[in-house]
Amino acid sequence: MNGALAFSLIFFFAITIPVAVSIALASVFGIVFFSNLPLLVVPQKMFTGLDSFPLMAVPFFILAGNLMTKGGVSHRLVDFAKSIVGGTQGGLASTCVVACMVFAAISGSSVATTFAIGSILIPAMIKHGYPVNMAASIQASSSELGVIIPPSVPLILFAVSTQTSITQLFIAGIGPGLLVATALIIMVQIWCRVKGYGKEDGKDKQSIISSFFKAFWALMMPVIILGGIYGGVFTPTEAAAVAVVYALFLGLVVYKEMTLRDLPDLFKSAAISSGAVMLIIAAASLFSFLISLSGMPNAVGAWAQGTFTNAWTFLLAINALLFFIGMFIETSAAILVLAPILTPVAMAFGIDPVHFGIIIVVNLALGMFTPPLGVNLFAAAQVANIPVQNMFKTLVIPVLTMITALMIITYVPQVSLFLRDVMQ
Amino acid sequence: MNFLIKLSDAIVRITHYLAAAMLAVAALLVFYQVLTRFLLNDAAVWSEVLARAVIVWGVFLIMGPAIRYSKMIPIDVLRSLLPKDKQIWIIRIVTAAIALFLCILIWYGYKMTLRVMSQQVAMLNVSVAWFYVSIPIGALLAIPGLFLAHLDAERGHLNTAEDAK
Numbered sequence: 001m002n003g004a005l006a007f008s009l010i011f012f013f014a015i016t017i018p019v020a021v022s023i024a025l026a027s028v029f030g031i032v033f034f035s036n037l038p039l040l041v042v043p044q045k046m047f048t049g050l051d052s053f054p055l056m057a058v059p060f061f062i063l064a065g066n067l068m069t070k071g072g073v074s075h076r077l078v079d080f081a082k083s084i085v086g087g088t089q090g091g092l093a094s095t096c097v098v099a100c101m102v103f104a105a106i107s108g109s110s111v112a113t114t115f116a117i118g119s120i121l122i123p124a125m126i127k128h129g130y131p132v133n134m135a136a137s138i139q140a141s142s143s144e145l146g147v148i149i150p151p152s153v154p155l156i157l158f159a160v161s162t163q164t165s166i167t168q169l170f171i172a173g174i175g176p177g178l179l180v181a182t183a184l185i186i187m188v189q190i191w192c193r194v195k196g197y198g199k200e201d202g203k204d205k206q207s208i209i210s211s212f213f214k215a216f217w218a219l220m221m222p223v224i225i226l227g228g229i230y231g232g233v234f235t236p237t238e239a240a241a242v243a244v245v246y247a248l249f250l251g252l253v254v255y256k257e258m259t260l261r262d263l264p265d266l267f268k269s270a271a272i273s274s275g276a277v278m279l280i281i282a283a284a285s286l287f288s289f290l291i292s293l294s295g296m297p298n299a300v301g302a303w304a305q306g307t308f309t310n311a312w313t314f315l316l317a318i319n320a321l322l323f324f325i326g327m328f329i330e331t332s333a334a335i336l337v338l339a340p341i342l343t344p345v346a347m348a349f350g351i352d353p354v355h356f357g358i359i360i361v362v363n364l365a366l367g368m369f370t371p372p373l374g375v376n377l378f379a380a381a382q383v384a385n386i387p388v389q390n391m392f393k394t395l396v397i398p399v400l401t402m403i404t405a406l407m408i409i410t411y412v413p414q415v416s417l418f419l420r421d422v423m424q
Numbered sequence: 425m426n427f428l429i430k431l432s433d434a435i436v437r438i439t440h441y442l443a444a445a446m447l448a449v450a451a452l453l454v455f456y457q458v459l460t461r462f463l464l465n466d467a468a469v470w471s472e473v474l475a476r477a478v479i480v481w482g483v484f485l486i487m488g489p490a491i492r493y494s495k496m497i498p499i500d501v502l503r504s505l506l507p508k509d510k511q512i513w514i515i516r517i518v519t520a521a522i523a524l525f526l527c528i529l530i531w532y533g534y535k536m537t538l539r540v541m542s543q544q545v546a547m548l549n550v551s552v553a554w555f556y557v558s559i560p561i562g563a564l565l566a567i568p569g570l571f572l573a574h575l576d577a578e579r580g581h582l583n584t585a586e587d588a589k
Contacts, residue, residue, distance in 0.1 A: 017518050018496030021525045028528060043533040043559045050480045051555070053472055059479065060451055234458055241454035267444035272495050275443065275486030280497070282483065330497050 001034035001294040005287070009337075019333045020276070023283035030290050042286060049285025050278060053237055055160050058281075059274035060240030061108035061151050064247045065116075066270045068106055068221070071251025071258045074116040076215040077102050083211040085185070090192025091201035092128055093138050096121045097184045100142040101177065104149035105222035106243070108156070110368050113146035114139060114379035122384045130197050132384055133394045137369075140380035140391065141398035142184055144365035147331070149177035151225060151240065154364065157281065157335045158357040161288065162343045165354070166236045167229055171423060172354045172416040176362055176409045183405045184398070191397060217254050221246060230423065277332050284336030291341060301345040311349040315410050318342065319363055326367020327374075334364055351413075358416040362409050366402045371395060429575070432568030439565050440489040446482030450475045470547045477545075477555045484562025488569030491522060512581040519574045526563045526570065533559030 008029045012022035024042065031037050068074070081099035085091060099117045107113055118139040125135035147154045150170035159166040192198040212219070224246060225239045234242065251258030258266075291297070308314040325334050339360060346356040369376040371392050381388045409415050453475040460468045490496050498518070506514065537556045545552050 012521070015514060015517060016498040017521045018491075018498045020496060021522050024525055024528075025521060028525075039528065039532045040536050040539070042528055043536040043556065046529075047480065047536075047556060047559060050483055051476050053476060056450065056454065056475065056479050059447055059482075060454070063447060063451065238454055238458045241451045242458060244451040245455050264441070264444065267448050268440055268489075271440070271444040271447045271482060271486050272490055272493065274447070275483050276490050276495050276497055278479075278483040279487065279490070333497075 001030050002291070002296045002299060004034050005030045005290060005294070005296075009287075013329070019330050020279035020283045023280065023287050023333065023337065027283070027286045027290055030294075035290075035293075041289070045286040045289045046282040049282045052160060054156070054166055054235070055237075055278075055281065057151070057156050057166070057237040057240040058108075058153050058277060059270065060237065060244050061153060061156075062112075062274040062277075063267070063270040064240060064243035065107035065109055065112040066266050067244065067247035067251055067258070068103075068218075069112060069116040070262060070266055071247060072255035073106070073218040073221075073247075073250060074099075074103060075120050076211075076218050076255075078117060078120050079206055080208075080211045080215040080219070082205050083208045086205040087202040088189065089201065090189050090198040091205070092121065092125050092198055093130070093135075093188035093192060093201075094185050095201075096125070096138055097142045097145075097181055097188065100139075100145045101149060101181045102219070102222075104145040104147075104152075104177065105226065106151075106218075107146055108151045108153040110143040110146035110365065111375050111379050114143040114376050115383065118143070118380055118383040122380070125198075126384075128198060128201055131394075132386055133390050134191075134197070136380040136384040136386060137391050137394040137398055138184075138188060139383070140369040140374070140376040140395070141402065142181075143376045143380070144368055144402070145177055145181060147365050147368075148173050148180060148358075148362055150174065150229075151236070151243075152361065153277070154331055154335055154361045155357065156236070157277075157332055158339050158360060160281075161284070161336050161339045162353060162357070164343075164357055168354050168420050169357050170226070170229060170236065171420045172358050173361075174419055175415045176358055176405075179408065179415055180362070180402070180405050183401050187397060187401045217250055221250075280330075280332050281336060284333070287337060288340040297341050297344045300341055301348055304345050305348065308349075311351055312411070314346070314349050315351070315359065318346070319359070319406065319410060322360060322363040323366065323370070326364045327370050327372065331364045331368065331375075334367075335360060352417060354420060355413045355416045359406075359410050362406055366399070366406060369395065370399055429572065432572050435565055435568040436488050436492045436572065439485045439562075439569075443482045443486040443489065446478045446485065450478040450482065453478065473545060473547045480555055481558040481562075484558045485565065487526075487562050488566035490569075491566055492569035492573050494573065496522075508584050509581070512577065515574070515577045515581075519570060519577075522570055523567075526566055529563035530560045533557075533563060 005026055009026040012025055078099045082095040085094040085098050100113050103113050103117055122135045122139050126132050150173045155169045156166055159169050225243050228234045228239045229236055343353055343356055347353055368374045377388050453471045457468055457471040537553045540556055541551055541553045543552045
């Protein structure tokens with residue numbers, strides 16, 4: 001059954017059947033030909049997979065992100081980021097990283113971050129003389145902070161599919177997020193100095209204090225969400241619902257950049273983009289029920305224990321595998337299919353599941369801007385109005401930077417676990 | 425044919441609005457739960473159960489619009505490697521696969537609904553069948569979306585074929 005599931009899944013993916021349908025049909029194939037189960041388990045497992053309170057945080061965070069983008073939050077955050085780091089050479093590129101980092105703390109998706117921040121900063125960078133490919137590449141790579149810094153949709157998916165604590169994963173995402181942001185800032189600073197770009201970036205920057213006050217209500221958002229979760233005031237799902245209501249309040253009442261008429265379209269687009277992810281979750285819960293039934297995690301575990309002598313080599317192999325998979329396969333599908341198989345194996349090697357979840361998400365976040373297929377690439381190319389291929393050469397620098405950061409996150413567990421252990 | 429297209433279009437649009445409304449309702453229900461806990465010091469327990477049901481309904485209702493607007497996330501490598509006039513065959517296979525998936529959901533979702541008829545949902549005192557029935561209904565209402573999406577693909581194919589001539 002294991003082989004049948006794996007091969008039919010790869011075959012369906014290859015002939016471009018949508019991810020959710022591929023996963024469901026591969027499961028049906030396994031059920032019909034390699035088990036005695038009735039097909040009634042198909043609706044049953046898809047239903048129970050969706051009927052979960054923690055999971056509801058996914059559509060809510062996607063909705064809140066949509067509302068924030070439209071509601072005038074992003075350009076206030078960009079001005080604030082610029083007032084902090086905008087004064088140096090390469091200040092605009094650094095602003096891009098910092099703005100993505102702050103936006104990441106209110107949004108759970110990297111594509112949303114690309115559109116929200118990129119639509120302001122890519123044109124600004126081009127205006128200040130950055131080559132368009134470089135601007136788009138910096139944006140595409142900075143956006144990955146959206147899924148590393150909490151709240152994060154992929155971290156929720158990892159938590160739900162492996163029964164790990166969402167709260168712990170969210171805390172563990174902060175350290176790696178700061179590390180990645182620092183690495184990217186160092187990268188753009190060196191890059192701009194070597195190539196001589198961005199010498200007049202600081203010209204129209206505002207004072208820190210005035211931009212802080214303009215962005216104050218937007219900056220309160222992460223305080224409410226993360227403070228509420230870590231303070232034990234509410235669960236991640238409740239925090240997400242509060243974020244939706246707060247985003248509506250900001251857009252409609254405080255900043256007044258959104259009207260009631262905009263709401264139906266915003267809700268409709270959030271329903272579609274979250275629904276597409278939720279359908280993958282439903283199909284994947286059927287799939288993971290079958291693989292646990294057929295003992296795939298044990299088989300993979302036994303093989304891994306025999307092949308890799310220690311956690312070091314195992315993690316290296318996992319990173320190589322995920323990097324390859326992440327280049328082609330959509331992040332939520334990769335997490336939902338692979339995390340239930342690999343996490344028990346990682347735990348047998350003595351790796352903390354929270355740390356392992358961070359490794360998976362950071363690695364797959366790298367895949368979001370690695371050619372040939374990466375959601376951030378397409379989003380950034382769309383915003384910059386260039387073909388994706390134009391960015392391939394300039395992307396080498398951010399990809400290498402991120403691989404370095406990924407290696408540090410992989411082999412120094414404290415980067416992820418330090419904050420969690422302090423707070424417990 | 426024209427009537428079929430108009431009807432399908434209406435079904436896609438209505439399910440899209442319904443799913444969007446479900447998302448809004450679910451968010452408000454959970455927000456209400458937070459409010460009751462803080463203001464009345466007594467969290468409403470039914471709101472959580474109801475919110476979960478509303479989300480499940482919303483997800484199965486959005487299948488049609490998601491298929492219609494090609495938001496189902498395929499992995500598009502192979503198709504783009506094929507010459508344009510051959511791509512339609514891949515699209516036909518994909519449409520058939522989605523149709524098979526929807527039929528499985530309609531038939532076994534229906535049977536599952538009948539089977540759980542007597543089970544009650546805690547807190548709400550209704551049958552859990554009201555939740556499960558979202559699967560066959562959502563899948564049934566997704567067929568018009570699939571029909572329209574495929575029609576577009578066939579028309580696009582005809583146009584490129586004519587351009588080639």
